[in-house]
Amino acid sequence: MPNTHPTTHMHREALQASDMLKGQLANIKHTSALVDVIKALHPSSFITVARGSSDHAAHYFAYLVMQELGILTVSLPPSLVTLHHAPLKVSSSVAFGFSQSGASPDLVDTLTHLGEHGAQTIACVNQANSALEQAAHLSWAIDAGQELSVAATKSCLGIMTLAAQFVAVWRDDQQMLEALLSLVDQFTHPVQSVPNRVLDVFGMAKRVFVIGRGLSHSIALEAALKMKETCAIQSEAFSVAEVRHGPMRLIEANYPVVVFITPGPEQQQLIDFSIEMRARGAHVLAVCATETHVLDSLVRAGVMILDAHDGKTPLCSTLAPIAALQRFYVFLSELALHRDMDPDRPLYLNKVTQTH
Amino acid sequence: MPNTHPTTHMHREALQASDMLKGQLANIKHTSALVDVIKALHPSSFITVARGSSDHAAHYFAYLVMQELGILTVSLPPSLVTLHHAPLKVSSSVAFGFSQSGASPDLVDTLTHLGEHGAQTIACVNQANSALEQAAHLSWAIDAGQELSVAATKSCLGIMTLAAQFVAVWRDDQQMLEALLSLVDQFTHPVQSVPNRVLDVFGMAKRVFVIGRGLSHSIALEAALKMKETCAIQSEAFSVAEVRHGPMRLIEANYPVVVFITPGPEQQQLIDFSIEMRARGAHVLAVCATETHVLDSLVRAGVMILDAHDGKTPLCSTLAPIAALQRFYVFLSELALHRDMDPDRPLYLNKVTQTH
Numbered sequence: 001m002p003n004t005h006p007t008t009h010m011h012r013e014a015l016q017a018s019d020m021l022k023g024q025l026a027n028i029k030h031t032s033a034l035v036d037v038i039k040a041l042h043p044s045s046f047i048t049v050a051r052g053s054s055d056h057a058a059h060y061f062a063y064l065v066m067q068e069l070g071i072l073t074v075s076l077p078p079s080l081v082t083l084h085h086a087p088l089k090v091s092s093s094v095a096f097g098f099s100q101s102g103a104s105p106d107l108v109d110t111l112t113h114l115g116e117h118g119a120q121t122i123a124c125v126n127q128a129n130s131a132l133e134q135a136a137h138l139s140w141a142i143d144a145g146q147e148l149s150v151a152a153t154k155s156c157l158g159i160m161t162l163a164a165q166f167v168a169v170w171r172d173d174q175q176m177l178e179a180l181l182s183l184v185d186q187f188t189h190p191v192q193s194v195p196n197r198v199l200d201v202f203g204m205a206k207r208v209f210v211i212g213r214g215l216s217h218s219i220a221l222e223a224a225l226k227m228k229e230t231c232a233i234q235s236e237a238f239s240v241a242e243v244r245h246g247p248m249r250l251i252e253a254n255y256p257v258v259v260f261i262t263p264g265p266e267q268q269q270l271i272d273f274s275i276e277m278r279a280r281g282a283h284v285l286a287v288c289a290t291e292t293h294v295l296d297s298l299v300r301a302g303v304m305i306l307d308a309h310d311g312k313t314p315l316c317s318t319l320a321p322i323a324a325l326q327r328f329y330v331f332l333s334e335l336a337l338h339r340d341m342d343p344d345r346p347l348y349l350n351k352v353t354q355t356h
Numbered sequence: 357m358p359n360t361h362p363t364t365h366m367h368r369e370a371l372q373a374s375d376m377l378k379g380q381l382a383n384i385k386h387t388s389a390l391v392d393v394i395k396a397l398h399p400s401s402f403i404t405v406a407r408g409s410s411d412h413a414a415h416y417f418a419y420l421v422m423q424e425l426g427i428l429t430v431s432l433p434p435s436l437v438t439l440h441h442a443p444l445k446v447s448s449s450v451a452f453g454f455s456q457s458g459a460s461p462d463l464v465d466t467l468t469h470l471g472e473h474g475a476q477t478i479a480c481v482n483q484a485n486s487a488l489e490q491a492a493h494l495s496w497a498i499d500a501g502q503e504l505s506v507a508a509t510k511s512c513l514g515i516m517t518l519a520a521q522f523v524a525v526w527r528d529d530q531q532m533l534e535a536l537l538s539l540v541d542q543f544t545h546p547v548q549s550v551p552n553r554v555l556d557v558f559g560m561a562k563r564v565f566v567i568g569r570g571l572s573h574s575i576a577l578e579a580a581l582k583m584k585e586t587c588a589i590q591s592e593a594f595s596v597a598e599v600r601h602g603p604m605r606l607i608e609a610n611y612p613v614v615v616f617i618t619p620g621p622e623q624q625q626l627i628d629f630s631i632e633m634r635a636r637g638a639h640v641l642a643v644c645a646t647e648t649h650v651l652d653s654l655v656r657a658g659v660m661i662l663d664a665h666d667g668k669t670p671l672c673s674t675l676a677p678i679a680a681l682q683r684f685y686v687f688l689s690e691l692a693l694h695r696d697m698d699p700d701r702p703l704y705l706n707k708v709t710q711t712h
Contacts, residue, residue: 044400044401044448045400045401045428045430047428051597051598051601052598052601052602053601055598063433063436066432066436066442066444067436067440067442068442069443070442070443070444070445071445072401072403072428072430072432072444072445072446072449073430074401074428074429074430075431076422076428077419077570077573077595078597079569079570079595079597079622080419080422080423080570083569083570083620083621083622084423084570084621086422086423086424086426087425087426088422088426088428089426089427089428090428092400093428106597151602206562206563207562207563207590213435213439214433214435214436214439214440217433225601225602225603226602228602228603228605228606229602229603229605232605232606234563234590234592234606236590236592239433239435241407241434241435241462242407242408245407245408245409245581246408246507246581246582246584246585246702247581247584247585249584249585249588249702249703250584250588250590264439265439265440266435266439346602346605347605
């Protein structure tokens with residue numbers, strides 16, 4: 001039975017990603033103007049400054065920019081500026097600060113410093129009139145609307161969809177722009193209930209590995225953080241290449257593993273890994289945003305499936321990870337309730353984290 | 357009673373870091389020559405390419421280079437090259453491939469590609485005549501000697517000590533060069549036995565958080581990986597700033613936490629966090645490479661201490677994290693034995709990981 005009645009802010013706001021993306025695409029001229037300014041600067045590199053969920057979206061942005069535009073992109077630890085006053089050479093760089101609230105002092109201080117040392121600075125924020133926006137040369141609105149759940153969902157998806165628009169506009173890539181329009185529909189896809197077996201396994205889990213690669217590694221990082229925040233499960237993300245450097249010794253019988261499976265050159269490795277770990281006796285959940293026929297070998301191997309594809313809209317390798325993440329957010333809201341936790345009010349977590 | 361009789365390769369090789377560093381300093385002219393070549397290129401950015409433990413040492417290199425030299429440094433995911441053939445603009449960059457064996461195909465392919473697209477490439481490898489060295493324009497030997505333990509220790513420490521020499525030579529920083537000489541002695545410091553309470557807590561642990569910040573965050577990343585590899589504990593590293601963005605909800609009564617405490621502007625935050633988590637009821641182990649008086653407040657709060665400072669050699673903020681990591685390696689060897697595991701032969705792990 002389709003689970004179409006969200007009972008948490010987290011669930012409801014994840015589904016609101018559809019309206020958010022529709023709004024972003026209606027205002028794509030703002031992103032185009034930003035692209036024009038940045039292209040004219042011929043930057044030697046990009047810098048991202050972000051924390052938590054926004055940093056995972058920044059990771060998606062960085063990978064996509066390097067993959068498609070070839071511009072080297074550094075994730076800058078704010079402590080380099082706030083604690084060490086590092087003599088950073090950034091006069092030919094463009095720095096992007098990503099934040100839902102735009103209120104974290106360390107991000108504001110870092111972007112201010114980079115601007116003072118010659119970088120062009122851009123605040124990508126959801127809350128209007130934020131301190132981060134005031135600290136930056138240019139602003140780039142996420143426009144996700146109000147977010148009531150403490151665990152960010154649509155604002156994180158919103159940075160990723162903006163990143164995709166940025167690259168599509170830069171390359172004048174009509175196919176990607178059309179795929180973004182399709183993603184609006186994909187985001188409204190009524191979500192199917194989670195199979196009972198999945199809730200049984202993850203309802204009891206204390207430790208989980210979350211696996212992706214390339215763009216889907218960014219998604220895995222975010223999924224692992226949200227799993228900690230909302231479900232108190234110690235979940236850690238790895239690239240399918242890195243997990244073989246030691247961590248996978250922990251994966252034994254009944255160990256729960258989540259694998260994001262999306263189209264592209266990484267896909268076969270992720271399928272092979274899922275089947276290999278299932279053969280080892282692990283409980284493997286594949287969060288799939290890909291063609292249906294791909295699922296056959298997974299199902300035959302006994303891998304559990306969370307299908308993020310509506311079966312109609314074609315999914316490109318760039319956007320499929322975003323669709324998979326939305327599906328995973330909805331699953332996590334349901335899983336948290338199943339574990340008697342409130343996903344909207346995680347323990348010890350505030351909407352704005354004060355770090356200096 | 358001092359535990360001066362290593363029974364594992366891992367323990368023995370961690371202590372061999374002293375001879376390794378002595379050898380590196382005797383041949384520091386190689387690093388000086390490398391610095392001269394790179395300075396003359398006036399690079400706009402550095403790139404690191406590495407996996408596993410070497411990637412954590414690369415993380416130390418990147419942070420130190422940004423902190424002291426101000427040169428932006430990108431950690432490049434090899435999949436951008438090996439799977440996506442990304443059109444990377446790297447003609448004004450210098451790329452460093454870090455690897456113990458120099459044999460991993462994805463690193464070789466990535467460094468080759470970067471060299472073909474205009475980057476100056478440098479292989480920093482322990483094994484002589486490796487494929488990575490042949491693929492690069494220049495080589496920079498770690499010279500750690502043979503490493504028999506599958507879990508890398510001295511070769512990882514060796515990349516970090518080379519990184520420190522690189523920065524010291526670049527800045528002509530005599531104080532740092534003297535501190536490196538002191539580190540040779542520090543590395544030979546006979547290691548005290550681990551308190552029984554520490555072995556009791558970590559002997560049973562299944563989940564651990566490892567905390568650092570700045571340079572000690574690199575150490576925390578490496579410590580967490582080794583804890584997974586050698587002790588099958590799911591340990592995850594965080595910056596003390598990032599852990600407040602949600603993950604710390606998992607830290608409750610009796611939860612085991614490791615915190616690296618080293619001199620510098622991060623130190624007070626790490627002390628405060630240790631005491632705060634102890635007050636929450638967590639078991640907190642502080643791995644300290646700092647002045648003795650700093651430990652008082654930790655001890656009073658009930659924090660367990662693993663002291664990595666010999667009490668004589670002064671430790672600077674740049675090198676203290678390396679001393680702390682060496683101490684932690686020796687502890688992990690002992691902990692693995694306590695858990696009836698062989699730290700020299702972790703399950704499922706080979707010296708060379710084949711990734712494409």
